[in-house]
Structures are given as structure tokens and as C-alpha cells.
Amino acid sequence: MKADVAILGAGIIGAQAAVQLAERGLKVVLVDPGPPGGEQAASFGNAAWLSSHSVTPPSAPGIWKQVPKWLRDPLGPLSVRPAYLPKALPWLLRYVAAGSTEQKLRKVAAELRTLLKDAPSLHEEIAARAGVPELINARSGLMHVYPDRAGYDADGLGWRIRRELGIVCDEIEGPELARCQPDLAKTYTFAVNVPEAGQCLDPGAYCAALVRFAQTLGARIIAARATGFRSENGRLLAVETSQGEIACDAAVIACGARSTALAGKAGDHVPLESERGYHVTVEGGANLPGPTTSVMVSDRKVVISRLAGGIRCAGQVEIASPDAAPDWRRAEIMRTHLAAVFPDLDTGDARVWLGLRPSTPDGKPVIARARGIRGVVHCFGHGHVGLVSSARSGRLAAQLVAGYAPEIDLSPFSAARFRS
Numbered sequence: 001m002k003a004d005v006a007i008l009g010a011g012i013i014g015a016q017a018a019v020q021l022a023e024r025g026l027k028v029v030l031v032d033p034g035p036p037g038g039e040q041a042a043s044f045g046n047a048a049w050l051s052s053h054s055v056t057p058p059s060a061p062g063i064w065k066q067v068p069k070w071l072r073d074p075l076g077p078l079s080v081r082p083a084y085l086p087k088a089l090p091w092l093l094r095y096v097a098a099g100s101t102e103q104k105l106r107k108v109a110a111e112l113r114t115l116l117k118d119a120p121s122l123h124e125e126i127a128a129r130a131g132v133p134e135l136i137n138a139r140s141g142l143m144h145v146y147p148d149r150a151g152y153d154a155d156g157l158g159w160r161i162r163r164e165l166g167i168v169c170d171e172i173e174g175p176e177l178a179r180c181q182p183d184l185a186k187t188y189t190f191a192v193n194v195p196e197a198g199q200c201l202d203p204g205a206y207c208a209a210l211v212r213f214a215q216t217l218g219a220r221i222i223a224a225r226a227t228g229f230r231s232e233n234g235r236l237l238a239v240e241t242s243q244g245e246i247a248c249d250a251a252v253i254a255c256g257a258r259s260t261a262l263a264g265k266a267g268d269h270v271p272l273e274s275e276r277g278y279h280v281t282v283e284g285g286a287n288l289p290g291p292t293t294s295v296m297v298s299d300r301k302v303v304i305s306r307l308a309g310g311i312r313c314a315g316q317v318e319i320a321s322p323d324a325a326p327d328w329r330r331a332e333i334m335r336t337h338l339a340a341v342f343p344d345l346d347t348g349d350a351r352v353w354l355g356l357r358p359s360t361p362d363g364k365p366v367i368a369r370a371r372g373i374r375g376v377v378h379c380f381g382h383g384h385v386g387l388v389s390s391a392r393s394g395r396l397a398a399q400l401v402a403g404y405a406p407e408i409d410l411s412p413f414s415a416a417r418f419r420s
Helices: 012-023 063-072 082-098 102-116 119-129 149-154 156-164 174-180 203-216 260-265 329-341 383-402
Strands: 002-008 028-031 078-080 142-146 170-173 190-194 198-200 220-222 226-232 235-241 244-253 273-283 295-297 302-307 310-319 351-359 366-369 376-380
Touching: 002 012, 012 028, 012 119, 012 203, 012 376, 012 383, 028 203, 028 244, 078 082, 082 310, 102 156, 102 383, 119 198, 119 203, 119 383, 142 149, 149 156, 149 190, 170 174, 174 190, 203 220, 226 260, 244 383, 273 329, 295 329, 302 329, 310 329, 329 351, 351 383, 366 383, 376 383
Parallel strands: 002 028, 002 244, 028 220, 078 310, 142 295, 244 376
Antiparallel strands: 142 190, 170 190, 226 235, 235 244, 273 310, 273 351, 295 302, 302 310, 366 376
């Protein structure tokens, strides 16, 4: 089989890249063992918000003081499988260091803003081209809710940084919050609304629709797992897969949490960890009690969204091997949070799910040409901003493959930052 470019991974990042490259007239092959948008993929089960304001890394100054408390709390936002801790410890230490000072936080935020700015509009445009405009609401806004103003003040640094970057953040209190979110538990009395952010109404369906659109433009999809590369004199000749070789001039590594090994074979070591995330979804129509627009619940570290098919609660982090069996108690924690935040919602029949976030310790993806093989492009490690950043990330991957100047400075997203 021969192609101009093989895209390794048909999740939301690979799907966006496939559309961009196919629209440029290149012969594209998507390689993934699972169906696009299927339940096996992180793209299926994310929190569904297009949070263009998610510019601060998950780490923050002083976070190391909170980690022991989180680990002791059965409802806490972070758990680590004890047997996996020795392997995860170097990543965890880099994670803590990435946000250890205000200066580092501001630097990462400014860099991520270049990737996320205008993201809802980018998704709106591509969804329209793909024939699924109803799956994107680019003007829904997103809301962060707090028990009180004191909780908001504790997060003050992050909000100051956002405002300095030009992000509008509207404060809402008391009766106004109750009017905006009538089903929200009365224990929440303060909120910040971010008007520029948006929402995807069905992330799995969106990913699948983009792949179908790329196929109408000539892209092909192969149900296989990419295993390596064949090169000569440092130049890519073919991608090796479980179903044989694909001769190609270029390849994009977009395998999410499974990208580490392929990146290594292309010459770059990237400290990628699978932040295992659980969700629960109460299925039903528009009459279900729940949020009027997506909410980030500050004290519980979860996002609750109203989707086309029901109410979803997603978030939190479990550090464990990508192949470890699910700990469905973590999903039950999500159910507990959902019931507490929207007490009129019946969560008894909620569906549970587990997926793998591909996360770097500094919260920034790797979008760059590979060091070891010409023609290979990295586009993975998007962590908590995979969906929102995917539209621009796909464009950037296409620009690197096609030899165009990237539309933003990609030096902050180079794999070289991990070589020290």
C-alpha cells in the first residue's frame, strides 16, 4: 500500500489532521485498531467542553502540599496505584516542578493560549464542512462554580493570568447564579462564566464524522496498530503496522497515550503518562435536571456537561499502567459528585467509562518534526486539552507535513524540551 502520509491514530487529533491533509489533496491513510470515535478512545469520553481558557497547567505553586491529602481522600481528584508509583514517580516530580512558580505558570499559559485561542470558532468551521454543525456550540460559554467567593479567591492566580491574556471572565453570585443554573445545588453560591468557550454535544460522534468526511476526500482507514518505521539515510520510507507496511513519505504520530514507543523509534524520548479518567453519563433528553451550560465544579475537580444524549460527569486522575484493569470505584466517585452537585438528577442508571489521557508533565502537547526520521511529525500528549486544541493541532500537523510555516510558534511544543 502507498500513501503520501500515514496518520497513526484515528482519535480526535488524527481525525483533524486527516481532514486538513486530505483537503490539501494528499493521499491519506489512517491507521488505528479501533473504530473512530468508539468507546475504546479518549476522544469518546472526554468532558466535551471547548475550553479555550484552559491555559494553566494542571500543576500549580504549592500543589505538592495538597497531594498527600488528595491521595488519602477516597473522593479526591488524584489516585496512584501503589505498584505503579516507582514508574510514575519521575513523571510526577516533573509534573509538580512544571507549575512550581508563578513565572513558570505564566510562561506555560502564554504558550498554551496560542494553541487554544479561537478554538470554538475553528471547531464550528470544520464541523460545518463535515456536515455536522449541530455537534458544536461555539458560543455556549462555560462556568466554574464555587461554594463561595473564598474558594474563588484561592484560585485567584489562575484567573488573573487568564484576564492578563485577554480572556473575559464574568463573576456571578447568589440569586443570579441560581437563575443561570436553577438545578445546581444551593451550596454553590459563586461562579465565573467564560463567554468565549464552547461545547461539543457528542465528542465520539464528532470524531467519527470527521473521519467520514476525510474519507469522502479520499482518505482510507486501516484497522491496524502502528508498530514502527522503515527508513533509509534518516528518511521515512514506510510505516510498519500489524497488517503490514504502508509505504509513505510522511507520518503523523497521533496515538494518544500509546505514542511513547513510536516517538522513541523516531528519535525522541517524551515522558508521557496515561492519566486514566473515568466518567458517568445519565442518558436522557433535554428534560433531565442538570447544567444549562457545562460547569467545572471547583471543590470536586469534575466537569459536568449536558450532551446530546444526557448528562456527563468527567474528570479526576488515576495514575496507573495503561493496561491495568479498571477500578470502577473511581467511577462511583464521579456518580457521587454528580448527585451532590445536581441533587434532582437520578444517577442510578448512569453508564460508566474509562479512558486514557495522554499527558506530558508540563501540560503542553508535543507538536514537532521528529529528530531521528525526516518525514515523521509528532502530534500527541494533549492531556486535558485534547478536544479543544485538536482543530488547530490538526492544522499544525498538516502544515509541518506539507512544508508550510506553522501558523504559531511551535518551539514551546518541541520534544527537545524533555532532553535535559
